[in-house]
């Protein structure tokens with residue numbers, strides 16, 4: 547079995563089964579990106595990352611959204627997505 551070392555959607559390290567969605571190591575996403583075992587849609591993920599970036603870096607919404615979009619574009623799950 548192949549075990550991902552980081553989430554294909556957000557890059558969060560997946561150190562153990564409990565970090566994977568549904569604690570299933572065959573799922574290459576973390577519990578935050580795929581709380582029900584399948585990836586949330588692009589709009590939901592971008593919004594979640596925007597909120598997270600605002601909190602982490604104290605940025606305004608528009609700036610945080612651009613930062614979040616640029617970051618997600620680097621991820622395997624979103625590189626071809628229309629974010």
Ligand SMILES: [Zn+2]
Nearest residue numbers: 553556576579
């Ligand atoms: Zn994730």
